[in-house]
Amino acid sequence: MESANRAFFNSPRVHFQRNALAHAGKSSRRVVSAFIATAFAQPDHATVKTQWRLVADQMRRKLPKLATLMDTAEEDVLAYMTFPAQHRAKLHSTNPIERLNGEIKRRTDVVGIFPNEASIRRLVGAILMEQTEEWTVQRGRYLTLETLAPVCDDVMVSLPAAQRD
Known part of the structure; x- marks a missing residue:
């Protein structure tokens, strides 16, 4: 049940996106938000992780702090995706x-x-x-x-x- 603890008590996706946008300039917030949303739109844990890594790597050159945040927060933010699909909508929110x-x-x-x-x-x-x-x-x-x-x-x-x- 370690993933349950992560899903409930660590950084759910809504809070993560708010924190992530703090690392982006005003002009790039919409693009950053859309990139991160592509990861959350994936159907299962494996594809979410793959897309997450791809987005983090794309951000690394222009927004290194955001990429580092994505690297460190990955396990916590994506923990809810290890649960069955019917639980995910209830776990990604606090x-x-x-x-x-x-x-x-x-x-x-x-x-x-x-x-x-x-x-x-x-x-x-x-x-x-x-x-x-x-x-x-x-x-x-x-x-x-x-x-x-x-x-x-x-x-x-x-x-x-x-x-x-």
Whole structure:
């Protein structure tokens, strides 16, 4: 599941493109963006890597800092492509994690001052459990256990039965 960690916690493609454009002059940003987009448009991991290398090599002479950025970020940015096609659209974005962080912030701001560290852990743990249940129950929205089974280390993927009131 190392590629899952990379896909979720490292530089997804949207953030990478923003960072990459910072290395290009205003006049060349549109071209650079289009070149990088050609890599992301590829259908599988092998062709994405090939196109990525080609784009980085084309940039190397005129934009060496961008080429170096592409060299160092390649593994992290392209990690989501190692997953099945139905997962890729959900992994290349940080939106789910950003939403989760926003919810944690909203709920902890309501409390204001926590009496101790254990109380923070309990609240954040409850929020994370709530979110896990939501993501698990909403079949089409995020990743399901059935679609994750082929990429998991453990074939026997299961959750305890949810208790409803």
